[in-house]
Amino acid sequence: xxxxxxxxxxxxxxxxxxxxxxxxxxxxxxxxxxxxxxxxxxxxxxxxxxxxxxxxxxxxxxxxxxxxxxxxxxxxxxxxxxxxxxxxxxxxxxxxxxxxxxxxxxxxxxxxxxxxxxxxxxxxxxxxxxxxxxxxxxxxxxxxxxxxxxxxxxxxxxxxxxxxxxxxxxxxxxxxxxxxxxxxxxxxxxxxxxxxxxxxxxxxxxxxxxxxxxxxxxxxxxxxxxxxxxxxxxxxxxxxxxxxxxxxxxxxxxxxxxxxxxxxxxxxxxxxxxxxxxxxxxxxxxx
Numbered sequence: 001x002x003x004x005x006x007x008x009x010x011x012x013x014x015x016x017x018x019x020x021x022x023x024x025x026x027x028x029x030x031x032x033x034x035x036x037x038x039x040x041x042x043x044x045x046x047x048x049x050x051x052x053x054x055x056x057x058x059x060x061x062x063x064x065x066x067x068x069x070x071x072x073x074x075x076x077x078x079x080x081x082x083x084x085x086x087x088x089x090x091x092x093x094x095x096x097x098x099x100x101x102x103x104x105x106x107x108x109x110x111x112x113x114x115x116x117x118x119x120x121x122x123x124x125x126x127x128x129x130x131x132x133x134x135x136x137x138x139x140x141x142x143x144x145x146x147x148x149x150x151x152x153x154x155x156x157x158x159x160x161x162x163x164x165x166x167x168x169x170x171x172x173x174x175x176x177x178x179x180x181x182x183x184x185x186x187x188x189x190x191x192x193x194x195x196x197x198x199x200x201x202x203x204x205x206x207x208x209x210x211x212x213x214x215x216x217x218x219x220x221x222x223x224x225x226x227x228x229x230x231x232x233x234x235x236x237x238x239x240x241x242x243x244x245x246x247x248x249x250x251x252x253x254x255x256x257x258x259x260x261x262x263x264x265x266x267x268x269x270x271x272x273x274x275x276x277x278x279x280x281x282x283x284x285x286x287x
Contacts, residue, residue: 028054028131033092042074042092047085048131055079055088057127061193061213062090068116068190071109072209093209095201100236106200106208107240114220114245116190121145123216129194129265132157136216142186143179145218146261151175154264163267163275170286178285182253188217194262195223197232220245225258256281 010017019035029046046054056079065073078089098106122145123136135153139145152172158164192199193214201209224241227233260281267274 029088034089040092040094041077042090044088044090045082045085047083049084050131051086052079052081054128054131055086057125058088058212060124061127061215062211064190064215065113065192065210065213068113070112070116071106072203072207073213074209074211093201094204095209096204096206098202098234099206100234102202102206102208103234103237104240105206106202107237108244109208110192110195110223110237111220111241111244114189114191114223118188118190118217121188121217122149127214127216129214130269132265132268134193134214134216142188142219143176143183146179146258147172147175150261151264154261154268157268158264158278161268163272164278168279168282170282174286179257182250182257183219184249186219189220191216191218191220191223193218193223195226196230197227219254219258221247221251221254222258222261225255226262228255229259229262253285257285260285 017034017036021033021035023031023033023042029044029051032043032045034041034043044055048054059076059079062073062076065071066075072093074091074093076088076090078087080087120138120140121142122138126133126135128134132154135149137145137149139149152175155164155169159166159169192210193216194212195210199210199212201211203209224238227237260278263274263277263281267278
């Protein structure tokens with residue numbers, strides 16, 4: 001196991017490892033499937049000064065999802081510092097290609113999770129979206145939260161990196177005015193926060209499962225916006241979701257404005273290939 005000794009992991013687990021298999025798919029951490037004499041476990045290792053805090057946030061997010069009793073998330077067994085990084089050891093979920101009925105179940109369960117309410121938008125602490133810090137200062141007003149905790153930090157980061165110019169950044173007032181036109185009476189819902197196709201699984205027995213969350217309480221349509229940005233979700237998923245939480249008003253406009261956050265995140269993580277998508281939404285809604 002690269003950069004993480006098998007001996008130190010065995011000491012952490014209190015069990016002898018029989019085999020370790022590298023698993024692809026993660027953009028940030030190294031991932032492994034670990035075989036012991038009695039079980040299979042999923043292990044993430046990250047060599048980064050922020051690794052332990054990132055994994056703590058992931059563990060807390062998975063627990064918050066599980067605690068709703070609406071949809072599965074993996075059980076975390078260990079979250080520990082390891083040398084110059086950290087290790088996260090959790091339940092391994094064997095998965096399959098989803099069927100239409102699997103996705104219908106997923107849509108239903110996600111909508112039920114979104115019914116998990118709170119009195120404020122935000123979260124108990126800041127966490128991460130990918131490797132970027134995600135501020136979660138609590139607000140009673142959704143528009144203020146989305147502009148000040150989501151759009152403005154990413155816009156400013158893009159400006160600091162030279163990916164957007166000062167004149168391309170819309171003002172706080174303009175952003176809030178646009179959101180007032182397309183939203184009303186938003187109630188806080190527990191969100192996965194980063195719901196693209198790589199962050200869900202359908203287990204081999206057909207159970208939907210959420211992984212790699214960036215949780216907070218926000219508008220339920222934010223998860224839907226992210227799910228539509230890069231695809232990978234079947235029509236049955238959206239049909240089931242709408243049966244539980246029907247959309248109202250200018251939903252297409254809200255989806256675009258919510259997708260702006262994720263496009264800004266990708267712009268800041270991966271560079272100028274995402275500029276045109278960011279610019280198009282800024283031009284349509286904020287200039």
